[in-house]
Amino acid sequence: QQQVKQSPQSLIVQKGGISIINCAYENTAFDYFPWYQQFPGKGPALLIAIRPDVSEKKEGRFTISFNKSAKQFSLHIMDSQPGDSATYFCAAFNFGNEKLTFGTGTRLTIIP
């Protein structure tokens, strides 16, 4: 049962452009919404996260936009760089069972 839907599956963006990845969730009991970045051969690394009582969070070139009423959140990567090429996972965290429910991932490629 997929409770977090992520799109697109893959994304190609030119260097300097904006990368946008979208997620939608179904369960309203989630407490926290992190994004993870994964490089080949590595584990997922926490990139940025947002609480459900906040509509936007920005850290450097990375911004999460959160729409609680629509049950949607998105990651924006400004001034995308080749080093940003990785797989990105959105997730929703439930504190009660310590569970991260992950989206299926977006493979981002930044081309020069």
Place this chain on the structure above:
Amino acid sequence: EAQVTQNPRYLITVTGKKLTVTCSQNMNHEYMSWYRQDPGLGLRQIYYSMNVEVTDKGDVPEGYKVSRKEKRNFPLILESPSPNQTSLYFCASRIGPGPYYGYTFGSGTRLTVV
């Protein structure tokens, strides 16, 4: 360096031969979890632990066991591995209290059961 360490990184084994994947964290984290990652399915929680001697099942616990005898260690045990347990496994830990602290993941263990 603060990290979650898993061993081994790669393992090929035969059906039915018991194995243990070790996980250790040096950050004094209370919470630890195991996930498996499969193509098209993303990462799914196997087991989690909220502290020493406190463990519970995640979404896909069948065929796995865990223990938490010390705060830093959270081994994953496959008593009788089967081919459908071929996967990429990740251990993760986080500090508490409260939900607003993210998980730190290990580098993964790629397991193949033949």
